[in-house]
Amino acid sequence: MQTLAKTESSLDIFEKLESEVRSYCRGFPTLFAKARGYTLWDAEGTAYLDFFAGAGALNYGHNHPALKERLVRYIMDDGVTHSLDMATEAKRRLLATFDEVVLRPRKLDYKIMFPGPTGTNAVEAALKLARKVKGRQTILSFTNGFHGMTLGSLAVTGNGFKRGGAGVPLTNAVSMPFDDYFGDATDTAAYIERLLEDGGSGMEMPAAVIVETVQGEGGLNAASFGWLKRIEAICRKFDMLLIVDDIQVGCGRTGTFFSFEPAGIRPDIVTLSKSIGGYGLPLALTLLKPELDVWSPGEHNGTFRGNNLAFVTAEAALREYWSDGALEAETIRKSERIRTFLTDMIEKYPALQGAHRGRGFIQGIACGAAELAGDVCKEAFARGVIMETSGPSDEVFKLLPPLIIDDEGLADGFARIEAAIAAAVAKRKGSERE
Amino acid sequence: MQTLAKTESSLDIFEKLESEVRSYCRGFPTLFAKARGYTLWDAEGTAYLDFFAGAGALNYGHNHPALKERLVRYIMDDGVTHSLDMATEAKRRLLATFDEVVLRPRKLDYKIMFPGPTGTNAVEAALKLARKVKGRQTILSFTNGFHGMTLGSLAVTGNGFKRGGAGVPLTNAVSMPFDDYFGDATDTAAYIERLLEDGGSGMEMPAAVIVETVQGEGGLNAASFGWLKRIEAICRKFDMLLIVDDIQVGCGRTGTFFSFEPAGIRPDIVTLSKSIGGYGLPLALTLLKPELDVWSPGEHNGTFRGNNLAFVTAEAALREYWSDGALEAETIRKSERIRTFLTDMIEKYPALQGAHRGRGFIQGIACGAAELAGDVCKEAFARGVIMETSGPSDEVFKLLPPLIIDDEGLADGFARIEAAIAAAVAKRKGSERE
Amino acid sequence: MQTLAKTESSLDIFEKLESEVRSYCRGFPTLFAKARGYTLWDAEGTAYLDFFAGAGALNYGHNHPALKERLVRYIMDDGVTHSLDMATEAKRRLLATFDEVVLRPRKLDYKIMFPGPTGTNAVEAALKLARKVKGRQTILSFTNGFHGMTLGSLAVTGNGFKRGGAGVPLTNAVSMPFDDYFGDATDTAAYIERLLEDGGSGMEMPAAVIVETVQGEGGLNAASFGWLKRIEAICRKFDMLLIVDDIQVGCGRTGTFFSFEPAGIRPDIVTLSKSIGGYGLPLALTLLKPELDVWSPGEHNGTFRGNNLAFVTAEAALREYWSDGALEAETIRKSERIRTFLTDMIEKYPALQGAHRGRGFIQGIACGAAELAGDVCKEAFARGVIMETSGPSDEVFKLLPPLIIDDEGLADGFARIEAAIAAAVAKRKGSERE
């Protein structure tokens, strides 16, 4: 990799010029220069297995060749790049393909909104719409939910550190216990129902419930399908909208295109982002049942809601991977491998005090001692694996490889991660002994 | 344009599948397929002069060849596309170039934050930071200011229709009269100072003032440089931060790179987006004085804050256009042509009851009868010009061509726009006669 | 009662001139003219047993002779009536007596604040102080708590109908489950602790917890002493203030002067009103630990905080009833009579599907069919007893006689109430049969 060798590999310039708010570059302290599939290379040419996948934005891996080909052709042909919400050829194709490949096979008739190309835009649009439709102001969200960093999304996000950044009270939202939040004896859905029924509970009737089926940032808490059905039933009973935020775990991360499919629920609004662009390009969608489409033109907008390069790669990815069931089947098969690996690790390394978390291609281990999760990630990076923690105390290390990873890649990753676990555990034992 | 001929040109699919929230596709009802420089072509092959420039996101025009070449090469080389906030080669270059070409020549030492790739992300980050630094909650914003559609940005935006979309009270912000808001007799800066000095005014001391030097969405109101200096002085006097939102009128739209340069002020925080990406790709920056960089790592973040394709084109655009003063000089020269054209129009068509608005490459005419502005835009579209209205009652038609437009393009545009004005005025007179 | 006979007994004038917001006059539709002890007479001379006692404001009955004598003498002597917060003789005596009779014997060293003469003023002052002391904004309150009707107090009140009256979002408060809210299996104190410990729970760390030991308006829910101690411990652990709102159940209503005494807790702030004035005159106190007295002079105030007539009767009542333990002992003894009566009723009238609620002189029966409680009160009124419902669905009928009621009065009341129950139950059975 000659060209790379010529680049300056130092991170000095980031320290000097970039704000202290930067974070991942601290955990993965090298200068990345090239990427393909599930591999990243730094400027020195060192390769890394990517078990983070852009926090779920790279389900099809880096720089997928088929998508790349489509993307470059579009650029070379001077296809429209930036279009606000004018009609373009690329957008037309994406709409048609999403309808054909995603919606119709699942008997869903959502209308599609382009709220601006980040997840938090999609969530803000969903919350606005729910409040408009129902004429109510409160949104019911869940402990350890994560929905974004702008003020509306932050108000329905659980993380106290993130919330604290707002600098103002976060209002018009009420946080309720997620599935299994408070032990087996407490049915959190029944608890929520009790509060909604009780005119003296102090909870205003919410316009909507917003929920992730697997809480990616919040510690890989996977809601049971039964609980999700209960939440949907509560929404129907109290005339609230059900919003599923599928930004991180949609687009196949749990196997099915939408994460909520196996639960058999029909959300009123769905937010998608991250991997919907296919290639890692900014894109977000808010899907809404047709009868909810009470928007006035321009009532929500954004300069980059017409990011046509992402339309092109999004459409290509849908064609490539969702025209048939192959990816879904493979993802489910490999998910089992991941599950087996993690449960083995828990058994083999009791010092982890590990508990399995998550489902599909978003699984991990919650460590009894929170620092261990960070140590595992550090050791993994030293062994060429990019992997992150999750949870309110960063107590979970999580595996989010791209869906397109092959069995060799998985096996390679597992081997390195086990070595990282062993090293982290050993280091910890050592420090305890001292 | 054979390939285009083959595409389906109908807009039916947008009506069927896209949310009612879509707006520009209603004003420019055709299917766009190709773009270059200041020209867009639709699927039928009809060409349009682009006097809207992606609402200011396309200062260098569509699909600029030099940028395109750099972009395609980067993609072909498998440069990292999506990186969250990990260090990448493309980001390193952008940081270094921004420092070299923009900051150092202007003796500015801002630190650079990547808050997520839309303008509203940049604003939300700015507001969070100001509140954190000052430990106060209120932000002072201005009548007819526009800062974005997520909840924090919307609270400092003036437009009632946009605000109404929130569905909840917009709090912790106070709206003050912009320069020249209430006639010559009232000095709005002095009025603001009076409220801040008066312990009984009912205004909490703000953490910061957020201001656009030219209010793009709010009606092309251009603040005088003297007023901007007054606002800066008031910020210093009352220990508030000064945030300039240069998302729409920065990156050379008014001639200088930052719109505030000729006013001689030094904002504490600057937001950039739209044209900073160079090629119309999603990117946003929040610039902050180094002493304000009290962020904790990850206190604000976003999945697409590492949009490397935009880093590449942003860096290329800075190199191409800001290494010397040529673009600035040309922009200023052509701005005078625009000004002359518009003042001529006002004189020639008294039925417009026109008032000149704006400066640089963001000028327009406020029409005495608000509907006329929309009519002019409709007639312009019929004559192959894409152009939009602005202002609280859409009473301003505005000219925002790309900065790279040549004199022929301008002349062509002017001719068509004059024809559109004439037609709109004639139509109006006709309808009044009936 | 000759004079009364001359008065106009019609309620027409109330219907014509008084706002629709009036309520109790609808449930007790007669014109009251005279009162003494536990008896009220209407303009026709009909006597009523008062088992409502001004919603807890008349613990010493109506127009207590000893207090009356003191009050009239003070008025005749031209003692200061209205004094804002200037020092007066009457206030001096009240301060000294409250210290001597209430605080010192209980080894409490609260400072005394006169926040304005209604309960909600006392609560608003408590919330302000807690927020100031802790520099935090959230207050933790409980399901079915009631703290007042002004905006700050309403935000910590559970009742949805009352909350709805605000017309704006009620913010900076979080409602948590009261003791025994969700069945035996769920320890609500542990649940609250879990949320506070969990950095991802979405709950901002509160400045304070506000709690009633018995929820008077919320359905006579009596917290167990163990739970109250748990809540106090949680306050200590998380550095939150503990505010006990003893407005309704303080001043001896549960036997002891403060309702929290038997629980062995030491609140940081205590609010008192209702019976503290002794004679039914408006008065409220906010008690605070000396180290919390960080108020600036005048930071909270109110025109009638110097209601000297109430100071006189308050002082007289303290002297009369709290210099020794006689009232406390009698209240506890008679409370057992009330309890026995109510449990007998539950057993004897299974159609009530009754559950016993409350303690001390604030006990009642929660009826399986909510309407029954209202029917019992209506029938009671027809039999000369004034009595009210409580609870989110008005499903509880409650007995709040004055503490000074004698055994004959109790027996008389019980007999009439049983007759009312029997009638209500019979009526219901009749209507079910049809």
Add this chain to the structure above:
Amino acid sequence: MQTLAKTESSLDIFEKLESEVRSYCRGFPTLFAKARGYTLWDAEGTAYLDFFAGAGALNYGHNHPALKERLVRYIMDDGVTHSLDMATEAKRRLLATFDEVVLRPRKLDYKIMFPGPTGTNAVEAALKLARKVKGRQTILSFTNGFHGMTLGSLAVTGNGFKRGGAGVPLTNAVSMPFDDYFGDATDTAAYIERLLEDGGSGMEMPAAVIVETVQGEGGLNAASFGWLKRIEAICRKFDMLLIVDDIQVGCGRTGTFFSFEPAGIRPDIVTLSKSIGGYGLPLALTLLKPELDVWSPGEHNGTFRGNNLAFVTAEAALREYWSDGALEAETIRKSERIRTFLTDMIEKYPALQGAHRGRGFIQGIACGAAELAGDVCKEAFARGVIMETSGPSDEVFKLLPPLIIDDEGLADGFARIEAAIAAAVAKRKGSERE
């Protein structure tokens, strides 16, 4: 005054037991024991002329003999003292008399609400009702307005020190410039109209405007009648309710019963408190146009809304003073004396840099050097006059004698106040010389 001689005159007990929030007792540091008419006596027997009148709560002076006689008779007869909102004889009489003496002669048909016996309760009720009627959340209030210390009222109060006590953001209110706030050149009513007309002003359409005709706490700013009519017209134009807070300057303080009568406006809602009780006893009323009476029963309430002793004295005061025009005429005549005195003082003591403020029996002098106002009050107290400052910087000293003061009392007060002014001015000159 033998009995007084026996009392303890020390203020130690207040310092020891009462919260630091106490304020007036610091400015008037003596123990008051007796009061009649416009005179207060302390425990030592020293007499003070009361030019503060309970901050406007004692328009008829202290312990008015006719009212006292009625009050004592009612108490001796065991009239109902505390009644919540049950119908009582005393309340019936008050309603009938208020209708007969106040409403009907003025052709007003307000319905009467008893919102709890303090001014802030009346304001909170007014704001709730306005929001309910209009279905909007914002209230428009004015710079230097004062409406109370509970959270809803505080949000429409201008004073920053009082607002700061809230400890949370005060929301759903917007503060606008009062009459004459920003010099002659700026018509504040026109400015407000401009903001309301402008869809981009950032101001949500308010449910109501709340205004004092003379801002008692805010510096005795008297709105011109023309401006008040403008504000009323703006309310009609934009379908907002007009709330006049007449708590301090109603009940004859400016001459007419309602302060707004000479302006010829018809508010939708009026709040009354302070002197409405006649004798200084807690009472407050919210008056509302009949068509606004959309309250549900009990939607707003309060334990002491049935303070019958205040009903008795309120009714007696209305009969005594408002059955004919004598008090009004006398008040107007004496107001001119006060005005003449103050303008004389301004002329005679140029060191005051005085500006006349207020009208009727609420007039004062705004001092160029803010501390002077406090000094005048201190010197006045030393000369046996009780008098207070006002305004955001306490820069105004104000004369609020009881309306019943005779000419001798006024003359006596003027003489002492002039001496106080002379002393304050001399002291200041002395300190400047040093």
